[in-house]
Amino acid sequence: xxxTYRTAGESHGPALFAVIEGLPAGLELAPExxxxxxxxxxxxxxxxxxxxxxxxxxxxxxxxxxxxTIGSPLTMEIPNLDxxxxxxxxxxxxxxxxxxxxxxxxRPGHADLAGMLKYEGDxxxxxxxxxxxxxxxxxxxxGGVAKAFLRRYGMEVRSHVVRIGPEEAPRPDVLExxxxxxxxxxxxxxxxxxxxxxxxxxIKAAGQRHDTLGGIFEVWVFGVLxxxxxxxxxxxxxxxxxxxxxxxxxxxxGVELGAGFELGTLPGSEAHDEIFHxxxxxxxxxxxxxxxxxxxxxxxxxxxxxxVMKPISTLTRPLASVDVAxxxxxxxxxxxxxxxxxxxxxxxxxxAVAFVLAQALVEKFGGDSIDQTDAAVERxxxxxxx
Ligand code: EPS
Numbered sequence: 001x002x003x004t005y006r007t008a009g010e011s012h013g014p015a016l017f018a019v020i021e022g023l024p025a026g027l028e029l030a031p032e033x034x035x036x037x038x039x040x041x042x043x044x045x046x047x048x049x050x051x052x053x054x055x056x057x058x059x060x061x062x063x064x065x066x067x068x069t070i071g072s073p074l075t076m077e078i079p080n081l082d083x084x085x086x087x088x089x090x091x092x093x094x095x096x097x098x099x100x101x102x103x104x105x106x107r108p109g110h111a112d113l114a115g116m117l118k119y120e121g122d123x124x125x126x127x128x129x130x131x132x133x134x135x136x137x138x139x140x141x142x143g144g145v146a147k148a149f150l151r152r153y154g155m156e157v158r159s160h161v162v163r164i165g166p167e168e169a170p171r172p173d174v175l176e177x178x179x180x181x182x183x184x185x186x187x188x189x190x191x192x193x194x195x196x197x198x199x200x201x202x203i204k205a206a207g208q209r210h211d212t213l214g215g216i217f218e219v220w221v222f223g224v225l226x227x228x229x230x231x232x233x234x235x236x237x238x239x240x241x242x243x244x245x246x247x248x249x250x251x252x253x254g255v256e257l258g259a260g261f262e263l264g265t266l267p268g269s270e271a272h273d274e275i276f277h278x279x280x281x282x283x284x285x286x287x288x289x290x291x292x293x294x295x296x297x298x299x300x301x302x303x304x305x306x307x308v309m310k311p312i313s314t315l316t317r318p319l320a321s322v323d324v325a326x327x328x329x330x331x332x333x334x335x336x337x338x339x340x341x342x343x344x345x346x347x348x349x350x351x352a353v354a355f356v357l358a359q360a361l362v363e364k365f366g367g368d369s370i371d372q373t374d375a376a377v378e379r380x381x382x383x384x385x386x
Contacts, residue, residue, distance in 0.1 A: 003362040005142040005355065009078075011132035012086040014093070016078045018138040020063070020145055022362060025071035026370035027149055034058040034076065034144035037347060041140045044343030045187040046203040046213070049336050053082045056137050058144075071368060076141045080134075090125065103128070104325040105333040109313025116324060124324075124333075133250040133341065136348040143351020146358035152370075153361065153377055154223035157354045158183070159346035161190045162306070164215035165202045169195035174288075175302075177222045189217075189343035207339040210317035214251070214310045215342035219353045221292070221303035225377070226384065228298040228360035237296025238360055245352040246307045249345065254308040258291025273301070282385065298360075305353060309345045312338050 001022045009016030038056035056078050063074030089096045102123035106112035115127030147157055158180040162169050169192040172179075183189050188199040199215075206213045229238025239257050246255045263271050266289075273285040285301055292303035314337035321332040365380070367373030 001362075001368075003355075003359045005139075007135055007138035007142070009080075009135060009138060010091065010129035011080070011134035012082060012091045012129060013080060014083050014087070015080055016135060016138040018076045018142040020074040020076075020142055023063070023069045023071070023074060023145070023149070024362075024367045024370045024373050025069055027069040027152070028067055029060075029064065029069065029145060029148055030067065031058065033148040034141050037140045037144045037147070037351065038078065038137060040184055041137060041344050041347045043184065043187075043347075044189065044341065045200045046207065046338055046340035047344070048338040050082065050134075051338075055081060058141050069370075074145065076138070076145075078137050078141060091129070102325070103333055104323050105318075105321050105330050106324065107313050107315070107332040108319045108321060109310065113324070122325065128335075131250065133348075136250065136344075136351075139249075139355075140348055140351045143348075143354045146351070146354035149358050150221075150354055150361065152374075153225060155225070155357065156222045157219065157350045157357075158222070159189070159217055159219045159350045161186075161188050161199070161215060161217045161342055161346055164188060164199040164340060164342055165206065165213035165311075167195060167198040167202045169199075175220060180220070187343075188340075189346055203340045210315065212312040212315060212338070213340045213342070214308065214312075215340070216306060216308045217342060217346035217349060218304060218306045219346070219349050221353060221357065224292055224298045224300060224303050224357075225361070225380075226298055226300040227380075228357060228364060229293070229296045231295035231297060234296075238298060238356065239293045239296055241356050241360075242303075242305055242353060245356045246305065246349055249307075249348050249352055251309045251312070251341075251345070252307050252349075253310050256291075256306045257293055258304050259289040260291070260306060263289065303353070303357075305349075307345075307349055309342050312341060 003022035005018055005020045007018045035057055042051050059077045061075040061077055063072045089100050103125050106124055111127050111131035112124045116124055156177055160183050162171055169190050186196045188196050190196045230236035243255045246252055273287045273290050277283050288301045292298055292301045314335050316334055318332040318334055321330055323330045365373050365376035
């Protein structure tokens with residue numbers, strides 16, 4: 001069975017949901033596997049008022065018994081604590097008791113206008129509710145489960161912010177798992193203390209100008225089993241699947257693997273990772289410009305992906321727009337929002353990457369029960385070690 005997930009829920013509706021199908025039975029899970037990442041997603045300097053209202057915690061509704069999966073769909077609910085403020089009118093599930101004014105001023109950069117044209121509506125509310133990055137809480141819940149599954153086989157997923165607006169962090173070529181230990185203590189989730197201060201100052205200044213900032217983050221995965229993904233077809237290549245998962249996150253506009261766009265500037269002799277072998281290390285590389293993937297398959301080095309998030313499109317000094325009811329020039333509408341959510345986007349991207357790897361793991365090793373998956377992984381490990 002394939003491993004899949006789907007989320008449901010509106011930003012100001014009663015709750016968000018994630019349903020995962022295809023997990024082997026017997027996988028142990030603890031609430032912290034999910035709640036720790038939900039809390040990490042809420043962090044970051046530059047977040048808006050909503051994060052003071054929410055305290056995201058998972059409620060598992062199906063698929064789990066005594067802390068272990070039972071092979072049935074796993075349903076997770078994250079209640080929106082802001083819901084009572086919207087339930088009466090704007091996001092009432094049933095006919096509201098009083099009339100609600102439509103939103104007719106689309107924000108440049110948001111799904112508002114394209115979504116309204118596509119669904120032929122006269123109110124942007126239904127579009128923006130589902131397009132909102134609030135939905136990423138449900139993806140992070142799914143990612144928490146995927147990470148617990150990967151951890152069982154020695155794979156650990158981490159992320160850090162390398163740029164916010166004009167401010168860049170020094171980018172070391174090599175990072176170890178332990179280098180990420182304090183990353184969540186930085187208020188912008190950056191590994192460099194000096195860059196943290198510069199980034200936070202840039203966010204503060206942007207807020208004072210009524211503006212927003214985007215940035216760049218990296219996801220690293222350590223302990224990656226070689227041979228995940230496949231060169232056999234384009235849609236099976238793991239790099240393509242990672243690109244889809246990352247570009248599927250709200251506001252992500254570009255993805256690089258390993259040295260990424262820099263590879264276009266290097267000759268072949270400097271672009272590839274030469275292969276070595278020793279009895280104690282097996283096959284190894286001294287560089288990782290491929291970001292851990294060759295031919296659409298993992299080769300055993302850390303997976304390194306980088307993505308860029310555009311600035312949040314809800315501006316408190318709004319850009320030019322058109323009233324869709326009258327076609328008159330107007331400013332876009334304003335809603336409470338964040339100045340910068342790049343630190344949180346790194347956590348969301350961890351979840352996206354983790355789920356793709358978990359899917360590739362299930363694809364390669366299968367198993368209706370976790371014992372069957374364990375046995376298949378063990379057999380493979382001993383084969384490739386030989
Ligand atoms: C978000 C919740 C939202 C926004 C933000 C992210 O809450 P609200 O709309 O109630 O303020 O803060 O959403 C967007 C950036 C967006 O474009 O919609 C969250 O939980 O991450």
